[in-house]
Amino acid sequence: MLKLDVVILAAGLGTRMKSSEPKVLHKIFDKPIIDYVIECAGKLNPENIFVVINPSMNRVVEHLKNYNVKIVFQDEPKGTAHAILCSMPYLMSDNVLVVNGDTPLITPETLLKFIDIFQNNEVDLAILSFYPERDHSYGRILRDNKGNIKKIIENTDMTSDSQSIKEANSGIYIMNAKILELVKNIKKNLKKGEFYLTDIVEISVEKGCAAQAYPIAKEDELIGINTRYELFLATKHLRDKVVKQLMESGVTFYDIETVWVSPSVKIDKDTVIYPNVFLEGDTIIGQNCIIYQSVRVKNSIIEDNVQIKDCTVVEKAHINSGSTVGPFAHIRPETVIGKGCRIGNFVELKKSTIGDSTKAAHLSYIGDAEIGSNVNIGAGTITCNYDGKKKNKTIIEDDVFVGSDSQFVAPVKVGKGAYIAAGSTVVDDVPSDALAISRTPQKNIEGWAKKRRKQK
Known part of the structure; x- marks a missing residue:
């Protein structure tokens, strides 16, 4: 040489x-x-x-x-x-x-x-x-x-x-x-x-x-870059080159004109990429995955047979095989989702570990948490991880059922097999196999609504 x-x-x-x-x-x-x-x-x-x-x-x-x-x-x-x-x-x-x-x-x-x-x-x-x-x-x-x-x-x-x-x-x-x-x-x-x-x-x-x-x-x-348009041309050419190579290796793209895939991204065969998808950084996607439209994934690992549904953002996370995420989910850095999980619409995960076969199907925020396997996270669940000075951890062990509209004021731990009643605010540790319920007693005032309507 x-x-x-x-x-x-x-x-x-x-x-x-x-x-x-x-x-x-x-x-x-x-x-x-x-x-x-x-x-x-x-x-x-x-x-x-x-x-x-x-x-x-x-x-x-x-x-x-x-x-x-x-x-x-x-x-x-x-x-x-x-x-x-x-x-x-x-x-x-x-x-x-x-x-x-x-x-x-x-x-x-x-x-x-x-x-x-x-x-x-x-x-x-x-x-x-x-x-x-x-x-x-x-x-x-x-x-x-x-x-x-x-x-x-x-x-x-x-x-x-x-x-x-x-x-x-x-x-x-x-x-x-x-x-x-x-x-x-x-x-x-x-x-x-x-x-x-x-x-x-x-x-x-x-x-x-x-x-x-x-x-x-x-x-x-x-292509020499002197203008924003030339920058676009260079990016587009590199995108076309990367997508063509991926298609030749067995990846399906529904619309090569609307996807943007960084050269550092790796995708295995029989994965399907829908339109308007952005795949960036050191992202690795396994076999038989489906990445639906308007998804953005950056610096993340997505294992085999995973589905990322519409309008979901995944950053510096690891999603294990067989899981489904989205639509409209936000998977933030340092999150690990186990095998066969279901993370549904409008769920945000941040710096959390989710065990195998766990479900958080709707409208929840899970931050700084360790969630075990086979856990059900009901709709509207929130981990209250920030006390104004530092972030605190929530631990929920295996086989726990969390009812809808529950809040966990961290630091707090829920033992294996416990139940959290819907609408509860959990401020103390919950023993294994216990039922935690935190509600004010319901009071019905007869005729109150009828009187209010007459006042108008």
């Missing part, structure tokens, strides 16, 4: 994004743009990865601490060639791969193929090129009548003659030490007042260096 450094150009301020957030920190699904590029570069096993940024990008500096990369500051926005000059004092390899920080869809497979071609053809400078089918503003590859590259023509410098050129520049280069020295010869573009790295091609050819462009990239890999 060729030894090389990778330089990621990410100093653009992204003014067209109309945002206070640096462009490269805008997210595709749940990951910033720059992360895709860094992770792709890391799969090439380079000697070093350098990220060139503007010194004002404090949030980018903080974010890059998550990666083993070296930061290079480009003090002034003087163009791509100037960015390379800023990184040159720190480079440690004779060969450098230059990529853009705003092209998150470029794949390691394409870059590895590009590196192999560079190495096998023994050229000094290689340009990754492609043939776009959509309208674009990429520079064009100008070749001589023998097919050798002569120069790159920027879109702003196009003439009527060059408009017919189809081959486009991706902005990705590999260059050796000889070419890096020639970067110093690039002159400022008079129209833009910047130093364009694209000029290195013409300079290299004039100096007799071996330069060539290789049209091996796909257009969709090279």
Whole structure:
């Protein structure tokens, strides 16, 4: 494998994004743009990865601490060639791969193929090129009548003659030490007042260096993100790619145009995904599941034969096999639902463990609780877990029946097999097999309603 450094150009301020957030920190699904590029570069096993940024990008500096990369500051926005000059004092390899920080869809497979071609053809400078089918503003590859590259023509410098050129520049280069020295010869573009790295091609050819462009990239890999619309296009393309791969592995999607599935999500065969579903983060979904419409699942594990019904949110939770959740349920972080459970409509679970075959079918809040197996949670049940200073735990052991409209003022424990009468407020522990009942005596005042109506 060729030894090389990778330089990621990410100093653009992204003014067209109309945002206070640096462009490269805008997210595709749940990951910033720059992360895709860094992770792709890391799969090439380079000697070093350098990220060139503007010194004002404090949030980018903080974010890059998550990666083993070296930061290079480009003090002034003087163009791509100037960015390379800023990184040159720190480079440690004779060969450098230059990529853009705003092209998150470029794949390691394409870059590895590009590196192999560079190495096998023994050229000094290689340009990754492609043939776009959509309208674009990429520079064009100008070749001589023998097919050798002569120069790159920027879109702003196009003439009527060059408009017919189809081959486009991706902005990705590999260059050796000889070419890096020639970067110093690039002159400022008079129209833009910047130093364009694209000029290195013409300079290299004039100096007799071996330069060539290789049209091996796909257009969709090279979507550059400068606007919110381009961010959407990149996200959509990645979604389509992920969904297609999942369908090929045995997952059914009813409407691929309305689902959004992060690349980090894993789904097993014979699972069915309805429209308007969002699956994000490190979510794992097992076999034979049904995810109904308008569900959002993030960073959660859903085991085999689970049904998540309409309009349910699941975050950082674990749902064991055979359970049904929803519709309109909210499963909050650190919740574990056992096997064969039924968590119904308008039920909210937070930081709770639910035992196997337990049911909470309607309109309940269970927070900071340990619920055993085969428990019935009646409609309107609430664990009163917060005392104004701290969260307290409710423990309900196996085989407990909880009547509707019950409240548990934590900390409290209900023993195995106990019954809680409907409408009770439980403030003390309940022994196993006991009946807990907490109600004021009912009083009927005869004729009261009739008298009230006469007063009106």
